[in-house]
Amino acid sequence: MTSEYRIDDMRSEAFSRKREEILHRISQAGSIGISGHRNPDGDCIGACLAMQTYIQEHFPGKKTTVFLDSISDKFRYLQGADRIRQFKKEGETFDLYLALDCSDPDRIHHYKNYFLGADNRICIDHHMTNEGFGDICLVVPEASSTCEILFYLMGEEGISLPCAEALYTGIVHDTGVFAHTNTGRMTMEAAGALLEKGVNSEEIIDGSFYRRTYIQAQILGRALMESIMVLDGRMIFSRIRRKEMKFYGVDASDMDGIIDQLRLIEKVDCALFLYELEDGSFKASLRSSDRVDVSKIARTFGGGGHVKAAGCTIVGEVRDIVMNIAREVELQLEDPAKEDDD
8 A cells, every 4th residue: 555545636647657557456446345344324334336337337347346334325316325335245255345534444344354355445534533555545534525525536427316415424424414524525526426416315315324213213203312421411321122123013124313302412522322233232323513633533542533523343241331431531521622622
């Protein structure tokens, strides 16, 4: 991997060179695997399916396979969603493997060995905690989403409507429908160009971002009802255990959006949401205001993400997990340098 993996300007010569290098590797590969991070969100799903669609349209004859954990039904409108694979085949290998929206190889989870065993490995990501991995790595921390990076990598003219729908979905989800501070000029320019491809913005935003099933609304209500304020109301947390997930008949994909609702509560500087995984560990999602850099906290516990949105997987009792994270939050809130920045 070249040392210049992190690029701040997607209109630069450095980005253009990286783009050509990635497209050349794709053109030379016969079999291509694509994965995102575990418990995929809208940006991860959109990026993987957009890339598969783009390759199939511009590099015919390539065998492309997307491997992801089970996705929410609300993303089934995307082309290729019905062909996402969860199972692996013994001895299966790929000429090229793309890790999209992954800050480190462990985040590829079940499909990490596919990535490591491929002849060529490419990482495309926007997480600031990404330290670079693979033979080619393109990280743009200033981008709102991996789908925004892919828009400029693919080029507006080469993007079809199905590809545009996947890219728009990813941008919408990682920007909170353009409400988060990661939304910039290039984000809006990309979104506008995708709309001109014929993307139905209202349908995608309502259907994949806002609309919930009755059961999803119930589990959200339970999480809010049982939430607890700590640090004099500056932090809030809630948790959902496996037995509760089984009672409601929900899985990880139904947890989407709970952390964002917790973050909106008045005077809260940091929100934490935990849900129990099958092995007894907890998936921790963190959201914050300007006063707390949750990416630093997530890294402390083996995870990663962005300044205001991050996550990790933690083993332990809920009480201990909350106390340990609260301690890290409190240290940042008490840091005089944080106060001076306001």
